[in-house]
Amino acid sequence: MVTHEDADADALGAAYALSIALEGRIGVPGDVAEHGRELIKKLKMNVYFSPVIEEGERIIIVDTADEQQLPDIPLESYAVIDHHRDNKLLQGAEAYLHEETDSTCQLVYRILKKMGLPINREMALALSAGILGDTIYLERASGSTIIVLGEILLQGGITYKDVLEIVSMSRLLTxxxxxxxxxxxxxxxxxxxxxxxxxxxxxxxxxxxxxxxxxxxxxxxxxxxxxxxxxxxxxxxxxxxxxxxxxxxxxxxxxxxxxxxxxxxxxxxxxxxxxxxxxxxxxxxxxxxxxxxxxxxxx
Ligand SMILES: [Mn+2]
Missing domain, CATH: 3.10.310.40 (Diaminopimelate Epimerase; Chain A, domain 1)
Known part of the structure; x- marks a missing residue:
């Protein structure tokens, strides 16, 4: 799973949940955004920075709309899961799920659900954190996004409070x-x-x-x-x-x-x-x- 450079909660949450479900690894080109760093720490994610893609390794690019956000990632064959309006990566993709939803994490949830893969506590926290991150703590979330969030909470056996603790800014800022x-x-x-x-x-x-x-x-x-x-x-x-x-x-x-x-x-x-x-x-x-x-x- 490869995120965009300066990966945020949505990109990391999506990559993390997929990496558990599909037993892959998480690659981040360049650095992560500041709130991404906290999420990595709190969920003890194992992240490969500026990853070297091994031969035969399949790439799923998440939350990324443009090649420019993927420095040094070979783009010969890849799949895309993304929610950005103008996604320039779709054309060259082998497969993709693209829809203009509030977050990539809810698209990942949809895939996991369809594949019948279980959502554990950590995956639910990561996906929820991504949804909150991209909707400014749900202020911009649509009704259907909030329903998906509810499903994720139930599946992972977590509360909304657990998610807020993961993304809360008061704990990050002194x-x-x-x-x-x-x-x-x-x-x-x-x-x-x-x-x-x-x-x-x-x-x-x-x-x-x-x-x-x-x-x-x-x-x-x-x-x-x-x-x-x-x-x-x-x-x-x-x-x-x-x-x-x-x-x-x-x-x-x-x-x-x-x-x-x-x-x-x-x-x-x-x-x-x-x-x-x-x-x-x-x-x-x-x-x-x-x-x-x-x-x-x-x-
Ligand atoms: Mn996003």
Whole structure:
């Protein structure tokens, strides 16, 4: 099972459940996202980073829509399970399950169910964590996704509380990291949006972004700089009415001058990892949002 680079909970949960059911191994090209790291630790996943694919080894790619997210993975013969809208890997795949659901984990669950394979406690925790991760703790989940989650909980003999413990951010972020991010944050009012930007002192950009949304931001922008490396998340609150502001486009234009190692997401959530200066990128992003939300400008 191969995930995308910077694997998140959905990718890891899907790969992990499949790896148990099909007795395979989990390969992650490059690094994992920060919440992915916690999930690996808590479920004691055995993950191969930058895996060397052995001859004859079959590859199932999960939660991945683009070859660019699979550095150094040979793509001669592979299968795909994914939920992203424009999946560019399907055409070359030997087999695939592709549907625009809320998460890849629920597609994996469907396959396991169909194959009559049992879901143990760990698999259920992993699949549930993936669903929560991709729906921002179910805020964006559809009714059918919540039904699937219920089935997974029953099958694995776990409670919703068990899942929250696995994904809970309060345990990951120290109070110091939270408070530091909060007190050094800057508030911008652009168009109808309240936008909050902050730099974190640890590589927990995703959790800090969610925290800012919980505090009331419409859009959270969080960066972490470590030497030349920069990690940024730009996230819109799911309760914000769609106004046509595409955050993926905003980020893409903002990082034009930087070396892109990974750029992923959609109009509501986008992540960037690469080489550059966070404050310069942030300035570009804010300018870009200012321009796009100015009602005098057409784009
Ligand atoms: Mn996903």
């Amino acid at each position: 109070r110091e990291t939270k408070l530091q991010a909060a007190i050094s944050a800057q508030l911008y009012k652009l168009g109808d949006y309240l936008i909050v930007f902050t730099q974190t002192n640890r590589d927990y950009v995703y959790y800090v972004a969610i925290m800012l949304l919980e505090l009331g931001a419409d859009i959270a922008l969080v960066s972490y700089q470590e030497g030349d490396e920069v990690n940024i998340r730009l996230v819109k609150d799911p309760r914000v009415q769609d106004t046509g502001l595409d955050l993926f486009k905003v980020m893409k234009e903002g990082v034009v001058g930087s070396k892109i190692e990974n750029l992923w997401g959609d109009e509501n959530f986008v992540g960037f990892k690469g080489v550059g200066k966070d404050l310069e990128i942030v300035k570009e992003i804010l300018e870009n949002i200012r321009y796009r939300t100015d009602k005098n400008n057409y784009y």
